[in-house]
Amino acid sequence: MVVKVRIPTPLRRLTNGREILEITAADLGQGIESMETQFPGLKERLCDEEGEIRRFVNIYVNGEDVRFLQGLATSLEAGDEVSIVPAVAGG
Amino acid sequence: MSYTKALRCRECGREYSLEPIHVCEFCFGPLEVVYDYAAMAGGVTRENIILGPYSMWRYRDLLPVGEGEVVDINAGFTPLIPANNLGRTLGLKNLYLKNDCVNPSYSFKDRVVSVAATKAREFGFKTLACASTGNLACAVAAHGAKAGLETYVFIPADLEQGKIVGAAIYGPTLVAVEGSYDEVNRLCSELADRYPWAFVNINIRPYYAEGSKTLGYEVAEQLGWRAPDWAIVPVASGSMFTKIYKGFKELEHIGLLNNGVDTHMVVAQARGCSPIVNAFEQETLNIRPVKPHTIAKSLAIGNPADGYYALKTIRESHGAAVAVMDPEVVEGMKLLAETEGIFAETAGGVAIAALKHLVAADAIGAEDVTVVYVTGSGLKTQEAVADALGPRLVIKPTVHSFEEAVKEAGKVVP
Numbered sequence: 001m002v003v004k005v006r007i008p009t010p011l012r013r014l015t016n017g018r019e020i021l022e023i024t025a026a027d028l029g030q031g032i033e034s035m036e037t038q039f040p041g042l043k044e045r046l047c048d049e050e051g052e053i054r055r056f057v058n059i060y061v062n063g064e065d066v067r068f069l070q071g072l073a074t075s076l077e078a079g080d081e082v083s084i085v086p087a088v089a090g091g
Numbered sequence: 092m093s094y095t096k097a098l099r100c101r102e103c104g105r106e107y108s109l110e111p112i113h114v115c116e117f118c119f120g121p122l123e124v125v126y127d128y129a130a131m132a133g134g135v136t137r138e139n140i141i142l143g144p145y146s147m148w149r150y151r152d153l154l155p156v157g158e159g160e161v162v163d164i165n166a167g168f169t170p171l172i173p174a175n176n177l178g179r180t181l182g183l184k185n186l187y188l189k190n191d192c193v194n195p196s197y198s199f200k201d202r203v204v205s206v207a208a209t210k211a212r213e214f215g216f217k218t219l220a221c222a223s224t225g226n227l228a229c230a231v232a233a234h235g236a237k238a239g240l241e242t243y244v245f246i247p248a249d250l251e252q253g254k255i256v257g258a259a260i261y262g263p264t265l266v267a268v269e270g271s272y273d274e275v276n277r278l279c280s281e282l283a284d285r286y287p288w289a290f291v292n293i294n295i296r297p298y299y300a301e302g303s304k305t306l307g308y309e310v311a312e313q314l315g316w317r318a319p320d321w322a323i324v325p326v327a328s329g330s331m332f333t334k335i336y337k338g339f340k341e342l343e344h345i346g347l348l349n350n351g352v353d354t355h356m357v358v359a360q361a362r363g364c365s366p367i368v369n370a371f372e373q374e375t376l377n378i379r380p381v382k383p384h385t386i387a388k389s390l391a392i393g394n395p396a397d398g399y400y401a402l403k404t405i406r407e408s409h410g411a412a413v414a415v416m417d418p419e420v421v422e423g424m425k426l427l428a429e430t431e432g433i434f435a436e437t438a439g440g441v442a443i444a445a446l447k448h449l450v451a452a453d454a455i456g457a458e459d460v461t462v463v464y465v466t467g468s469g470l471k472t473q474e475a476v477a478d479a480l481g482p483r484l485v486i487k488p489t490v491h492s493f494e495e496a497v498k499e500a501g502k503v504v505p
Contacts, residue, residue, distance in 0.1 A: 063277070
């Protein structure tokens, strides 16, 4: 499945400045592996030593936080949009 | 004078120069301003603070701004009120209210935005922006107007009317987003990557967040340079909560307090959006985000960015975390208004309801110096209490009609 991934500014140094990546993957975990193959170093930015999504990283599939879906096992369909967003303060 | 040194990642400790960035490029941890405390301890005295302006800017030397003019609409140095009536009702002899309703745009957000707008101008930005649950929208719009910056404010479309009007009056481009605050925030993070804007709670966040330290400084100064025994704080993202504690600790560290900081820090949330309280109750530091459903919209952040640090602050300070139901929020607002004459927004009702829980659980001693932070005005969230108020007597302009109506309402005319 070809999906689009939106890369936030702090990671673009690793993606040669690219804002959108197109990847082929059946689920989010595979998607991260596929990005890691293209741009080594990306995975350790997103995932901790246990392989879980880091505390201050939010990943959305079509606008929904994957922690409300199946986390890294969240399946991806052709045309889905994945967005990686650092946590921000609020109010 | 400024004692800032650098930005540092709170997770991995990597340092960065003082730029408009907020996230560690390596681990995505949040960046925080680092100060030269040794120099600060030598340079900052109670005397210069006391001689400063009657606003948060009396603590200028403890804030991350340069030497130029600050964007100032007189935020801060709000009253700390001895709450004798409410204290008597609850059996507390040293209860105080930090009344931040009386800030220029009627919430504590003026403190953080005054710093953020100042930094935005220092960095040369032309546009000030934010994602907001409402109070921040008002503060950004007001300070943007004062600073002469173009202003974009993004809010969830279902906000209370008082917050929409309270922001729109200052003439920003107000964007109502059909979605929750967490969705507005995600959108703004994406926009912040595309536009060269100063998003106060995104790329300016490390500076912005420091403004809340003044809520700690002021309370300590107003108590006679002492940190309280208890601080009860309504919590959304957790940022202000952690910064109040940081404010107490900094004053202690630079030798301006008469006591050591032994303050129990209490997180108050509405049960309909209590991800931090939930984690505390489950004895974990891992926050599980929630979908908010509460009348306390200013606290309706389901994915609190500083939740982890708020939990650590509770642990370090031997504090507590309390969640309250929406009807208790309304009762809390009414109790505060009826005993102390302060009309707080829903978040204030949350804090008062949490205080009642702690008193019922015998957690707070009768003599303990207890401060409840009341962080925003009730005029902005009138919808929350409108139905619970009464009686409202409607009469003809005659004495007879008045007396009939009073009798019907079961009132005794004194």
